[in-house]
Amino acid sequence: MALLTPYRKVPELNTATLLLVENEEQFQSRLADAIVQREKDSTVHVRLARKLPLPVENRETRPHIDLVVFIVNLLSERSLQAMENSLNHLGSDYFLGKLCFVVTDARRGAVTQERLLSVRRLAASHRCPVICAEHQTEDGVTMAAMRLLTILKVSAGLSSMSTTALYLSTLTRCTVPSDFDED
């Protein structure tokens, strides 16, 4: 069994679990620290991984995961490829509002713009949001953490807004202008 699915385990009360997947394993630890420190009302657990599929040994101890976040560093082609490979191991139920993409270094040159476009096309085809994060300053990390927390709380059902993950994702999903749009 290779696919990660959200409904294998029963969620715990007042708890949300986030899975951060990043090939370089650099931004994810700082983001995790920022997320865990900000959330005071409920318990947030963060799991860090390098790629999917996740190791089989952890299957029993792994809790119910509410949101899967793929972190892509646009400066590295390998990061993008690793993300696309990992996407194949994700169960289809996650694509209904429980998936999010975070990209870093989006403003660094022409190559990153192309990669950003491909990430956005991928996200648009799956109806998922894309968050551009700035990972080199404290403020940037905090901002990304806050935005992820908002989406996480809706996915886990902890949010005060009465909405579901699927509905939120229709509002936040990425859209890409069509290629024929010249203007």
Place this chain on the structure above:
Amino acid sequence: MDEQARTILQRIIRKIPNKKLETTLRAWDHLSSEQLQSLDYAQPKWLFLENLISRCEENRLSLKDVTKLEMVFHIDNPNQGKWHACQLFQAEDDALSVNFIQFREQFIAHLEEVIRHVSVRTKKLEDGAVWIRIAWGDNFSKPNHLKPTYVVHYLQTPYVFILNLMPKHKSYLYQALVLSTKHVSIKEAHLSSKSLSAIRDILMRQYQQVFPTNQERTLKERNASNPKIEKEHADCAERRHQMACEAFGDGVLPKLETAVYRLETRYRGNSNNTLNDKDELFRGVVKFSSSNLLESFRHCVSAGMAEGPVTPLLSSITQKGRNYFVINDKVTGAASQTPAHKT
């Protein structure tokens, strides 16, 4: 003071930072305390040098005393050039009983036998290191103090570290070292670096080594991080880190700058037919350079960028204590390829 002495003094004073001037001159012990106090250490260096030269001339200091200052400076700041390591082989029975005085007498005697004009100064430090400064002349001219060779030897170990040796003096120095330490031969250890302490630590194994163990310390025990953050691939990462530390060591690693692999093998690619058929050797040089090479290798392995187990080509830098390798075709196919570096 003659011209050579002034030049050497000028060179040393230029290199010493202002803050350390006073302590270095005090360690030199050739100027009285009043003279030291009368110098203004905040002046621009050329002005300071003039004052210093006038104090030295008051005391009638000569070239010999200035070379002593140069030696004090080098002992405090050994990283002034590239150090090369050599190893002595085949110790005779009484090699371990050679003490400093015996060694010095024998060394100077052997050098003076072959070169008439050579100027040698030695000093023994508390950690057992013997520093030797050699200014070479030849049978007709006086020693040139502007290009001295520095040699560091730890008595009772077979290791010698050499700085600034010219090829024409190599055989004289080697012969003197071999005879005065009561060994039979000396060979180059193929280890060189700007930092003396780095090559000393590698050869004498004074860095923190890690040995293969069956016990696995989990990452959770070692990093007391937030209990709410868990890593999925913790086991994998721990295993990679252990492998990296076994190959390169733990903690602070000795600072090497380069590793050079000289290939003298035949071309073994599968695409280019013209290169494949040649019988002659495909010569190439692979050079790794970094501000701290061992640290970068260790990080490559523990981050998963280089595949494990660590290839013996890389781990023999620490295991064998060398950073210059010549790879021939005689060894098995695996060892004659360049180190695998997959991104």
